[in-house]
Amino acid sequence: xxxxxxxxxxxxxxxxxxxxxxxxxxxxxxxxxxxxxxxxxxxxxxxxxxxxxxxxxxxxxxxxxxxxxxxxxxxxxxxxxxxxxxxxxxxxxxxxxxxxxxxxxxxxxxxxxxxxxxxxxxxxxxxxxxxxxxxxxxxxxxxxxxxxxxxxxxxxxxxxxxxxxxxxxxxxxxxxxxxxxxxxxxxxxxxxxxxxxxxxxxxxxxxxxxxxxxxxxxxxxxxxxxxxxxxxxxxxxxxxxxxxxxxxxxxxxxxxxxxxxxxxxxxxxxxxxxxxxxxxxxx
Amino acid sequence: xxxxxxxxxxxxxxxxxxxxxxxxxxxxxxxxxxxxxxxxxxxxxxxxxxxxxxxxxxxxxxxxxxxxxxxxxxxxxxxxxxxxxxxxxxxxxxxxxxxxxxxxxxxxxxxxxxxxxxxxxxxxxxxxxxxxxxxxxxxxxxxxxxxxxxxxxxxxxxxxxxxxxxxxxxxxxxxxxxxxxxxxxxxxxxxxxxxxxxxxxxxxxxxxxxxxxxxxxxxxxxxxxxxxxxxxxxxxxxxxxxxxxxxxxxxxxxxxxxxxxxxxxxxxxxxxxxxxxxxxxxxxxxxxxxxxxxxxxxxxxxxxxxxxxxxxxxxxxxxxxxxxxxxxxxxxxxxxxxxxxxxxxxxxxxxxxxxxxxxxxx
Amino acid sequence: xxxxxxxxxxxxxxxxxxxxxxxxxxxxxxxxxxxxxxxxxxxxxxxxxxxxxxxxxxxxxxxxxxxxxxxxxxxxxxxxxxxxxxxxxxxxxxxxxxxxxxxxxxxxxxxxxxxxxxxxxxxxxxxxxxxxxxxxxxxxxxxxxxxxxxxxxxxxxxxxxxxxxxxxxxxxxxxxxxxxxxxxxxxxxxxxxxxxxxxxxxxxxxxxxxxxxxxxxxxxxxxxxxxxxxxxxxxxxxxxxxxxxxxxxxxxxxxxxxxxxxxxxxxxxxxxxxxxxxxxxxxxxxxxxxxxxxxxxxxxxxxxxxxxxxxxxxxxxxxxxxxxxxxx
Ligand SMILES: Nc1ncnc2c1ncn2[C@@H]1O[C@H](COP(=O)(O)OP(=O)(O)O)[C@@H](O)[C@H]1O
Ligand SMILES: [Mg+2]
Numbered sequence: 023x024x025x026x027x028x029x030x031x032x033x034x035x036x037x038x039x040x041x042x043x044x045x046x047x048x049x050x051x052x053x054x055x056x057x058x059x060x061x062x063x064x065x066x067x068x069x070x071x072x073x074x075x076x077x078x079x080x081x082x083x084x085x086x087x088x089x090x091x092x093x094x095x096x097x098x099x100x101x102x103x104x105x106x107x108x109x110x111x112x113x114x115x116x117x118x119x120x121x122x123x124x125x126x127x128x129x130x131x132x133x134x135x136x137x138x139x140x141x142x143x144x145x146x147x148x149x150x151x152x153x154x155x156x157x158x159x160x161x162x163x164x165x166x167x168x169x170x171x172x173x174x175x176x177x178x179x180x181x182x183x184x185x186x187x188x189x190x191x192x193x194x195x196x197x198x199x200x201x202x203x204x205x206x207x208x209x210x211x212x213x214x215x216x217x218x219x220x221x222x223x224x225x226x227x228x229x230x231x232x233x234x235x236x237x238x239x240x241x242x243x244x245x246x247x248x249x250x251x252x253x254x255x256x257x258x259x260x261x262x263x264x265x266x267x268x269x270x271x272x273x274x275x276x277x278x279x280x281x282x283x284x285x286x287x288x289x290x291x292x293x294x295x296x297x298x299x300x301x302x303x304x305x
Numbered sequence: 306x307x308x309x310x311x312x313x314x315x316x317x318x319x320x321x322x323x324x325x326x327x328x329x330x331x332x333x334x335x336x337x338x339x340x341x342x343x344x345x346x347x348x349x350x351x352x353x354x355x356x357x358x359x360x361x362x363x364x365x366x367x368x369x370x371x372x373x374x375x376x377x378x379x380x381x382x383x384x385x386x387x388x389x390x391x392x393x394x395x396x397x398x399x400x401x402x403x404x405x406x407x408x409x410x411x412x413x414x415x416x417x418x419x420x421x422x423x424x425x426x427x428x429x430x431x432x433x434x435x436x437x438x439x440x441x442x443x444x445x446x447x448x449x450x451x452x453x454x455x456x457x458x459x460x461x462x463x464x465x466x467x468x469x470x471x472x473x474x475x476x477x478x479x480x481x482x483x484x485x486x487x488x489x490x491x492x493x494x495x496x497x498x499x500x501x502x503x504x505x506x507x508x509x510x511x512x513x514x515x516x517x518x519x520x521x522x523x524x525x526x527x528x529x530x531x532x533x534x535x536x537x538x539x540x541x542x543x544x545x546x547x548x549x550x551x552x553x554x555x556x557x558x559x560x561x562x563x564x565x566x567x568x569x570x571x572x573x574x575x576x577x578x579x580x581x582x583x584x585x586x587x588x589x590x591x592x593x594x595x596x597x598x599x600x601x602x603x604x605x606x607x608x609x610x611x612x613x614x615x616x617x618x619x620x621x622x623x624x625x626x627x628x629x630x631x632x633x634x635x636x637x638x639x640x641x642x643x644x645x646x647x648x649x650x651x652x653x654x655x656x657x658x659x660x661x662x663x664x665x666x667x
Numbered sequence: 668x669x670x671x672x673x674x675x676x677x678x679x680x681x682x683x684x685x686x687x688x689x690x691x692x693x694x695x696x697x698x699x700x701x702x703x704x705x706x707x708x709x710x711x712x713x714x715x716x717x718x719x720x721x722x723x724x725x726x727x728x729x730x731x732x733x734x735x736x737x738x739x740x741x742x743x744x745x746x747x748x749x750x751x752x753x754x755x756x757x758x759x760x761x762x763x764x765x766x767x768x769x770x771x772x773x774x775x776x777x778x779x780x781x782x783x784x785x786x787x788x789x790x791x792x793x794x795x796x797x798x799x800x801x802x803x804x805x806x807x808x809x810x811x812x813x814x815x816x817x818x819x820x821x822x823x824x825x826x827x828x829x830x831x832x833x834x835x836x837x838x839x840x841x842x843x844x845x846x847x848x849x850x851x852x853x854x855x856x857x858x859x860x861x862x863x864x865x866x867x868x869x870x871x872x873x874x875x876x877x878x879x880x881x882x883x884x885x886x887x888x889x890x891x892x893x894x895x896x897x898x899x900x901x902x903x904x905x906x907x908x909x910x911x912x913x914x915x916x917x918x919x920x921x922x923x924x925x926x927x928x929x930x931x932x933x934x935x936x937x938x939x940x941x942x943x944x945x946x947x948x949x950x951x952x953x954x955x956x957x958x959x960x961x962x963x964x965x966x967x968x969x970x971x972x973x974x975x976x977x978x979x980x981x982x983x984x985x986x987x988x989x990x991x992x993x994x995x
Contacts, residue, residue: 039777042770043788046795046873049806052817056809067814075817116703123699127692135700142711144923144982146930148951149975152958152968153718154710156726176710179703196390199357202377203384204404204451209689214403218394237799239933240951244959255801259937270809277802288797292790295797299874300881303919364679371681376690 053281056274057085064271085271086279094250095276098257103283105167105253106235109174113231116175117182118224122212124183125190126198136187143180147240155244169245170253174235181234182227185301189223190216226298229291236284254280307368307458307491308333309354314363316349316515323349325515326363334489338506340496341538346515347495351461354493356380367458378407383452384461387468389444391436397423397447398432404455422450425484442473449481453488460492466501478504499539503527511535528655533664536588536657542621544588545631548661551580560587560658564627565606570653576667577658585667588657591621594633597648605650608633610641624649721968728962739969748945748953749970755860756949760928763867767924768917770868771875776905778876779883789877796873804937807866811852811938819850856946859939863947866934875920882916883909915992922985926978950974 056064058081089095123129124136154173155164163169193216201211217224242253249261258276262269288295309331316324324346331337339347352358354365356377365372372380383404392400398419405415423429426446436444445465452460465481466474482505485492496502502509503523511518511526511534519531530536536544549560549567558569558577567587569577577585597605608624608631615637622633622641633649641647658667688694722739726732743749778789795803810817826844852862886909894904932951935941941948941956948956950970958967 035777035780035782038773039788042774042777042872043791045869046792049803049810049869050794050798052810053803053806056806065815075820112706116706119699120703123696127696127699129693129696132696139703139707141982142707144926144978145711146926146951146974146978148930148932148954149971149978150711150714150718152954152964152971153714153721155959156721156964157710157714157717172706173710175706179706183703194388194390196386196388197392199355199377200384200386200390200451201392201403201407202357203355203380203382204455205378205407206403207376207378207687207690208692208695210407215392219392221394233797239799239801239936240955243936244955255799258805259801268809270812270815273805274809277805280802281798284797284799285794288793289790292786292793295793296789296877296881299793300878303878303916303923366679369679371679373681374684375682376684376687379684 053274053278056271057278058082059271060084061271085269085275088269088272089275089279093261093272093276094252094257095254095279097250098252098254099280099283101167101251102236102253102255102280105170105174106232108167108171109178109235110228110231112171113175113178113182114224114228116179117227118186118217118220120179120183121186121190122216125187126195126216139180139183142176143184145177147177147238151240151244154241158245164245165247165251167251170235170238170241173241173245174238178231178234181302182231185227185230185298186220186223188301189220189226193219222294222297223301225291226294226301229287229295230298230302232287233284233295308335308366309459309491309493310364310366311350311354312364312366314350314353314365315361316346316353316358317361323515324353327512327515327517328363329510329517329520331491331493333491336485336492336494336505336507337510338494338496338502338508339510339512340499340502341512341518343497345512347497347512348463350512351384351463351493351495354459355382355384355461380459381455381457382459382461383455383457384463385448385452385465387464389436389448389468391444391447391451393436396433396435397428397439397450400436400447401450401454404451408455418454418456419450422454425453425487426450426480441469442477445469445473445477446480449484453484453490456490458491460490462492462494464496465494466496467498474501481505500541503539509539511538529666530657531666533586533588533659533666536659536666540590542591542632542634544590544657545594545633546659547587547626547629547631549585549587551577551583551585551658553578553581560585562627564629566603567606567651567656568603568653569658570656573656573658573667580660580667584661586659586661586664588659589651590655591632591634592619593652593655594631594635594649595652596635596639597650601650601653604653605648607646608649610643610645610647612643613641622647718968718972721965722972724965726964728964732965735965739965740973742966743969743973748948751945752948752950752953752970755947756929759860759864759867759931759949760925763864763871763928764921764925766864766868767871767875768921770872771920772879772917774872774876775879775883778880789880793873793877795870796877800870800933801937803870804866804934807862807869808853808938811862813851813854816850816852818852822850853939854943856943859943859947863934863938866938867928867931870934871924871928875924878920879913879916882913886912915989918985918989918992922982922989925981925985929978929981930974 055076055078059078060080060082061084063078063080120139124132124139158164158169158173163172197219198211198216201215202208206214239255242256243259246252246256249257252260254276258273258280262273262276311327311329311331313326313328314324315322315326327346327350329337339350341347349358353360356372356375360373367380367382392403395403401419401422402415405418410418419432420429423432426449428443428446428450431439431443431447436447439447448465462481466477469477478501494505506523508520509523509526510520513534519526519535526535526539530539533546537546547562547565549562549565552559552561558574560567560569606626608626610622611625612623614621614623618637619634620637620639622635624631624633659665660667689698723734723736724732725735725738774792778785778792809815813819823844830844850858853859890908890912891904894908899907930951931949932955935947935949935952936955939947941952950973954967954970957963957970
């Protein structure tokens with residue numbers, strides 16, 4: 023790279039980068055600080071002269087205790103985890119097989135099926151939630167985890183399929199041809215050779231699908247009604263706001279704790295997540 | 306081990322006729338090389354033998370079994386690919402053992418066979434490594450080892466040496482040759498490199514545009530090419546061609562062009578006489594052009610030297626002959642300078658004539 | 668020379684191949700695709716048809732309803748809120764996409780340089796995209812709170828610094844900073860729109876930045892260096908080398924973002940619930956309010972289906988454009 027004077031580097035590089043980081047990360051800082059601030063510090067109008075919003079000398083666990091005692095937060099956490107894991111596994115299973123078929127096999131309508139998958143990939147959840155809620159009700163799945171475990175794959179499968187297609191295409195065809203000559207059937211060649219080689223791709227798709235289902239909101243909001251069935255986002259919205267009273271401390275504690283599992287999963291697989299993200303927008 | 310017969314096979318891709326009726330009888334223990342320019346259908350033919358590509362028309366027999374409808378796993382063959390196709394997640398041992406495991410050999414037998422193959426190929430020290438830790442040559446050996454452990458009826462090779470550097474290629478070529486002498490497994494070997502074809506093949510099949518041009522032992526192709534294409538393809542540097550007109554005068558046959566007037570040898574005279582007055586192509590290899598010593602003016606012509614390439618064992622002369630170009634390979638002691646005009650004599654024993662239209666040898 | 672011995676050749680035998688349907692590509696593909704086709708058929712294709720049927724009937728929650736033709740759609744055409752919804756959605760999508768693209772590209776260019784903690788920084792930058800949107804939006808809502816707003820406090824501080832700076836030259840402000848910084852973010856129609864726009868940009872910039880960064884990394888630095896040797900200034904290098912090469916990736920990223928933004932629900936639902944006075948409703952939130960809040964299933968289905976032709980148009984135009992860019 024062609025470098026200029028030091029001050030240029032500060033003005034054109036460090037300063038903007040720092041501002042970006044401030045903008046992108048400040049809400050999380052705010053979440054954390056609010057979680058640990060006592061109520062009497064929280065509700066001070068910003069006009070008061072000695073308003074010091076960025077720190078507290080009296081950290082408290084009250085909000086977190088409130089969350090665990092007064093709400094079904096742990097149940098929500100468990101529900102979210104269970105639903106996210108199940109739908110991720112289902113979607114990976116379907117997506118890997120479909121991706122393999124679409125990228126590796128020659129069969130009639132392969133092209134149009136691929137296009138169809140791509141189109142469903144682009145369908146946003148908010149397009150179909152009303153008829154889906156009707157169908158869920160008819161299947162008597164309403165207010166059960168299965169209403170989400172079965173519907174989340176509708177947006178996860180196209181994504182996994184798409185990602186896996188791209189990944190499978192990068193594996194040389196000779197690998198499975200050689201396995202088939204070595205005496206493996208097509209299925210065995212797939213299971214013993216191609217899938218093990220595709221593990222990084224499967225991990226990418228998996229971690230991405232997991233974060234997507236953890237993040238999903240509208241289906242969970244519409245399909246679930248009883249407090250002990252809810253996922254974290256829905257639970258936080260519906261149980262920590264009474265009318266127009268917001269329990270801000272507990273809300274932020276819920277937001278923080280509800281984010282931690284997904285943040286942990288993300289931190290373990292950052293590279294896979296990033297390659298999933300960039301793979302998902304590749305043609 | 307088995308013979309392979311390919312009977313009038315065709316391959317149509319969606320709108321492309323890639324193989325147009327290839328027939329070939331390969332005897333047991335024979336090493337046959339398919340050679341031809343890129344895109345001529347060699348790989349397609351080989352893949353049809355392997356069962357990786359369906360056969361549009363015709364039959365393929367391995368041993369005495371028609372294998373058209375057998376999946377690759379049931380054909381008892383082994384194939385070595387250009388990019389080696391080693392299973393990246395398995396150790397060298399597991400790579401070689403995979404085929405045996407799929408065929409449900411017991412553990413002790415697998416170990417015995419893999420160790421034996423590794424010993425033959427000199428990769429015993431690398432058995433526990435993953436393919437990515439090996440050099441190109443070592444990977445190639447593993448690919449060979451994977452093929453030989455199973456002791457299949459037929460070996461198929463698809464340009465197995467193309468990914469190696471020039472020096473290693475020569476070395477591995479010798480190893481493959483040795484391996485075949487040792488195991489005598491029927492082999493079909495595809496390459497675009499005519500030197501590989503000449504050095505490895507018991508017989509060589511020259512293909513072009515989905516058709517076989519000529520089948521024969523290497524020297525047969527070199528000495529009596531069936532047509533102008535084969536003549537030009539086999540041999541390096543390539544055979545020189547010049548357009549001439551055939552003239553019969555007093556019982557002698559002459560090949561004439563503005564730049565030369567050459568008397569055809571007796572052995573060809575009768576056949577050439579039929580072409581009297583018609584255009585033809587004369588073909589002569591660079592090493593069959595000699596510096597003229599004045600003894601046979603009827604075989605001599607004049608050429609202008611453009612470039613002289615000293616190779617040590619010989620000198621390659623790039624020549625201008627009339628409006629055409631030729632290459633001659635002459636003794637390293639010859640002294641010529643660019644721009645000089647020299648006299649060259651053709652070796653009459655090794656002159657070739659081709660029909661100008663059909664390009665078939667006369 | 669291998670002599671061609673005359674042999675008595677036994678008749679070739681054609682073995683009956685064992686019945687192995689999964690060795691056939693077509694059957695295998697069918698088996699592998701079956702779970703996907705069943706799930707997508709049940710929960711995408713069927714709801715889509717169902718949605719269309721709903722939108723031409725008069726169903727409510729618990730009331731089957733009957734065929735009413737296009738009544739639900741014609742009612743939308745005379746619904747002033749619906750016009751506002753269309754305007755809001757288009758504006759929201761347009762303005763956030765512009766900002767996300769510009770900021771994301773800038774951030775990607777910054778991240779494309781080598782510096783310490785680069786991987787670390789990149790990991791942190793993605794956080795807004797990873798953390799469940801509803802949860803992080805609550806943090807924003809809390810920051811935008813009119814009484815306890817840290818943003819207003821921040822604006823006041825900025826103002827005070829400015830005042831004391833100008834005070835050095837004896838210039839006095841017209842109004843006090845406390846008064847100037849009284850923004851009722853979510854209670855004012857225009858400000859509320861800007862608030863949700865800011866949150867959407869905040870959430871989307873990482874996605875743009877990381878995707879574009881991946882695109883940037885596929886561009887060989889040799890190109891920029893060659894251009895630099897040819898005398899191109901940094902801005903020219905960007906405009907003539909980087910941007911054209913990045914265009915295909917950019918188009919795809921924009922396509923995804925536009926669709927997601929157009930159909931956005933979570934941010935508005937949490938921040939304003941569509942208010943004040945329906946000023947921030949988008950298609951999805953309005954459909955939710957009608958279909959789930961009020962229980963007018965058919966009306967709600969009609970509103971969300973009204974998104975479809977627009978989305979379809981966007982997708983077609985963009986895909987055509989992407990194809991043109993790629994085949995150029
Ligand atoms: N799957 C395919 N679909 C269409 N055309 C093909 C396919 N595979 C090969 N071809 C065409 O068939 C011809 C022969 O290919 P190939 O047998 O691979 O040639 P080579 O002699 O170089 O090995 C080429 O022109 C190639 O483009
Ligand atoms: Mg080939």
